[in-house]
Amino acid sequence: MKERLQQHIRRALQSCFSQGQLHSGHCPDFTVEVPAHVEHGDFSTNVAMLLAREEKQAPRKVAEALVAALGQGDGLWNRVEIAGPGFINFFLTPRCWFGVLDEVVRQGRSYGCGQQGAGRKVQVEFVSANPTGPLHIGHGRGAATGDAVASVLQAAGYQVQREYYINDAGNQMDTLGRSLYLRYRELLGEDIAFPQDCYQGVYIKDLAREVLERDGERLLELPEKQAIRHFAEYGGGRIRNGIEEDLQAFGVGFDNWYSEQGLYDRGEVEAGIALLKERGLTYEQEGALWLRTSDYGDDKDRVLVRSNGATTYFASDVAYHKEKFERGFDLVVDVWGADHHGYVPRMKAMLAGLGRNPEDLQIILVQLVNLLRDGQQVAMSTRSGEFVTLREVIDEVGRDACRFFFLMRRSDSQLDFDLELAKKQSNENPVYYVQYAHARICSINRNARDQGLQPPELGQVDVDRLTLDEELALAKALDRYPETVAGAARHFEPHRIVFYLQDLAARFHSYYNKERVLSEDPETSRARLYLVNCVRTVLQNALLLLGVSAPETM
RNA sequence: GCGCGAUUAGCUCAGCUGGAUAGAGCGUUGGCCUCCGGAGCCAAAGGUCACAAGUUCGAAUCUUGUAUCGCGCGCCA
Numbered sequence: 001m002k003e004r005l006q007q008h009i010r011r012a013l014q015s016c017f018s019q020g021q022l023h024s025g026h027c028p029d030f031t032v033e034v035p036a037h038v039e040h041g042d043f044s045t046n047v048a049m050l051l052a053r054e055e056k057q058a059p060r061k062v063a064e065a066l067v068a069a070l071g072q073g074d075g076l077w078n079r080v081e082i083a084g085p086g087f088i089n090f091f092l093t094p095r096c097w098f099g100v101l102d103e104v105v106r107q108g109r110s111y112g113c114g115q116q117g118a119g120r121k122v123q124v125e126f127v128s129a130n131p132t133g134p135l136h137i138g139h140g141r142g143a144a145t146g147d148a149v150a151s152v153l154q155a156a157g158y159q160v161q162r163e164y165y166i167n168d169a170g171n172q173m174d175t176l177g178r179s180l181y182l183r184y185r186e187l188l189g190e191d192i193a194f195p196q197d198c199y200q201g202v203y204i205k206d207l208a209r210e211v212l213e214r215d216g217e218r219l220l221e222l223p224e225k226q227a228i229r230h231f232a233e234y235g236g237g238r239i240r241n242g243i244e245e246d247l248q249a250f251g252v253g254f255d256n257w258y259s260e261q262g263l264y265d266r267g268e269v270e271a272g273i274a275l276l277k278e279r280g281l282t283y284e285q286e287g288a289l290w291l292r293t294s295d296y297g298d299d300k301d302r303v304l305v306r307s308n309g310a311t312t313y314f315a316s317d318v319a320y321h322k323e324k325f326e327r328g329f330d331l332v333v334d335v336w337g338a339d340h341h342g343y344v345p346r347m348k349a350m351l352a353g354l355g356r357n358p359e360d361l362q363i364i365l366v367q368l369v370n371l372l373r374d375g376q377q378v379a380m381s382t383r384s385g386e387f388v389t390l391r392e393v394i395d396e397v398g399r400d401a402c403r404f405f406f407l408m409r410r411s412d413s414q415l416d417f418d419l420e421l422a423k424k425q426s427n428e429n430p431v432y433y434v435q436y437a438h439a440r441i442c443s444i445n446r447n448a449r450d451q452g453l454q455p456p457e458l459g460q461v462d463v464d465r466l467t468l469d470e471e472l473a474l475a476k477a478l479d480r481y482p483e484t485v486a487g488a489a490r491h492f493e494p495h496r497i498v499f500y501l502q503d504l505a506a507r508f509h510s511y512y513n514k515e516r517v518l519s520e521d522p523e524t525s526r527a528r529l530y531l532v533n534c535v536r537t538v539l540q541n542a543l544l545l546l547g548v549s550a551p552e553t554m
Numbered sequence: 555g556c557g558c559g560a561u562u563a564g565c566u567c568a569g570c571u572g573g574a575u576a577g578a579g580c581g582u583u584g585g586c587c588u589c590c591g592g593a594g595c596c597a598a599a600g601g602u603c604a605c606a607a608g609u610u611c612g613a614a615u616c617u618u619g620u621a622u623c624g625c626g627c628g629c630c631a
Contacts, residue, residue, distance in 0.1 A: 058611095303628090
């Protein structure tokens with residue numbers, strides 16, 4: 001709708017230029033917005049105020065010329081007014097608003113999808129937790145966010161790949177192996193002083209016991225190094241499988257699991273470093289190899305190869321991201337914990353150094369989750385290994401509530417997650433509010449069928465029967481859905497969908513309480529059924545983007 | 555110390571590319587079931603958008619400074 005108005009305004013502008021009412025001859029970057037107050041119409045544009053300076057005329061004068069040129073707009077609006085400092089307000093006809101219903105029915109499941117990303121490949125990498133322990137609640141937020149961002153981008157027309165980067169190289173795997181090995185020896189009766197820098201969680205003991213049951217005592221015979229490697233491989237594999245199962249329970253699936261170790265095995269890390277050297281972006285100092293990231297906006301230069309010859313984590317990240325783009329992605333999205341925000345400049349710098357536009361890498365920072373129970377903070381400490389796992393939360397509050405809660409705030413603001421609240425089946429809990437709206441409409445459909453009334457087919461309804469303000473408001477809300485999805489995709493902000501859903505559900509509940517859909521008059525009932533099923537379609541489409549189910553009964 | 559982010563109703567938070575009289579949920583108070591599912595609805599109260607300058611037709615939004623809070627600042631991953 002917005003776009004149609006923009007076209008009309010542009011056309012009016014051109015005609016003013018050619019007819020000589022206006023002189024500057026160029027079209028400013030104006031906006032068409034939904035005003036905050038209904039008295040200001042359905043849409044409002046600031047174009048006259050933007051032109052005023054160049055035209056050397058009062059904004060309202062410019063607006064008058066434009067309004068004269070706008071004409072009747074093919075019946076799109078029934079009134080145009082100039083208001084305030086020079087806004088032009090449009091009052092659209094109900095008939096044109098209810099046209100959106102046919103659009104929803106025509107497009108069905110794809111209503112809301114757009115073409116802004118058509119022909120572009122994007123990769124979304126998220127979760128990417130180390131395979132050294134189970135996923136915790138923070139990973140859950142990253143998983144929900146990454147998956148929803150990927151879905152939203154898909155809806156915007158991008159070809160999307162979901163990828164999980166497995167940090168299976170470096171000394172953390174060694175630490176995992178050592179932790180397991182020591183617990184194993186402990187189980188066999190040895191008195192072990194378990195080191196601080198080993199993984200403390202109980203899952204380590206469980207895994208060690210598992211190995212003991214499988215392999216018996218014979219691993220004690222192995223040389224320590226070999227034993228540790230054995231434990232690392234076995235434990236890493238088991239933990240990875242566990243992570244995959246947890247994600248599956250959460251409804252998150254990946255197209256690709258990408259191993260860091262594989263980068264080393266194929267010589268990609270070496271190749272990456274060689275390329276940077278070739279481009280003259282590196283130098284040696286005190287026996288280490290540095291990358292000149294500070295030439296591209298970073299605070300300081302960063303080490304790629306340490307003086308002991310070992311490569312840094314950053315070096316494999318260089319190789320990884322270089323390789324991502326070689327795979328042909330036009331856009332790469334990384335979802336990180338916000339505590340890594342200090343790494344953003346060096347990643348962008350690295351891309352710039354490689355001759356790639358830093359904008360082609362978007363990094364979404366996901367803030368901490370503050371876990372509460374009845375308003376009291378649940379104690380968590382990674383060091384002691386006492387943390388609440390994602391699986392525990394899914395089992396306790398359910399997948400839908402869990403996902404919805406993770407997406408209720410913008411990802412870069414901290415999130416309070418109250419376990420008791422998420423479980424409550426009451427009006428305090430926002431998850432069910434939206435799902436309930438969907439279930440209610442399904443219930444209406446069941447009742448309608450009992451009365452021999454089917455949800456009407458495309459256009460088989462008289463929209464003039466829809467005369468209530470609430471009905472018009474619902475149609476307007478449905479019209480706003482596609483641009484909401486587009487905005488969520490452009491800004492990588494899935495929480496916009498959540499807010500939209502709450503708004504749409506509220507409008508529906510309000511309507512439902514005020515007026516019966518199945519009324520005395522069959523034609524009116526059919527029209528309302530048509531409207532309400534459009535609401536259902538959009539609720540379902542939006543919930544689907546978030547990975548939350550749209551139940552028919554609750 | 556340097557850098558990044560935050561600061562909006564009692565609480566938790568939205569607020570689009572700078573737009574007109576700043577919004578929602580929860581909580582509080584008072585109403586609504588003979589009625590398609592009350593997991594719902596209606597109404598009221600509640601604000602110096604941290605503070606101070608600046609930019610302009612117009613600032614919660616942009617700039618600078620101040621305060622408070624959080625995070626990050628390794629040849630760790």
